[in-house]
Amino acid sequence: MPTEKDTYALAAQEDRCSPRTKLTIPATLRASGGRAFQSVVHDLSISGFSAASINRMHEGQMCWLTLPGLESLQAEVVWWDNCIVGCAFTELLSPIVHDNILQRYSNLNAPRKAI
Template sequence: MSFVTQDRYDIAAQEDRCAPRTKLTIPGQLRASGGRAFQTVVHDLSLSGFSAAAINRMHEGQVCWLTLPGLESLQAQVVWWENCQVGCAFTELLSPIVHDNIIARYSGTGVYGN
């Protein structure tokens, strides 16, 4: 990915203009590069990224991996961390099919839904 494309992607992911954000509650695991995985709760999800609980400080630009139930780990990059919450941009946009399946599973009347 070129620097110009990466910059545009980072801005779009941070501003969340390239995809709607869905608020939900999904249990998962998050692992920062060089660190151990820890339990987390994803609070919102879009094609471009997510926000989740992160008790330990994470740093802007840090590479991490999000693992949700039934899915392989998704690589992302930390965009912000504040008050034990982290916002990350996926390295590659989430497939719309995978995104829609996650939303269907965890929103509405599901066990972890709102």
């Protein structure tokens, strides 16, 4: 019988109860017991993220994601594949914080217009 933790992981990764937005955000990632390293977040939702991970991370491992201007966000590793890690936030990200991040980084790769 699935536990509450299993149900949350399934909802966060399979059901995609919240839309994931593809973007590029410079970040710092630190696995439990390890040192922080520079990373890039590839997609983000209120329930989780995927990011580059130079270190092998294991399902169930706790980690902390630090985005520019925000405090560290605790998450649990759900999957790791070829230097990309998928994590579920321990607490859902506030929709207001999520929207602010999207506003700030969605146009990062858009061409800039000359004025």
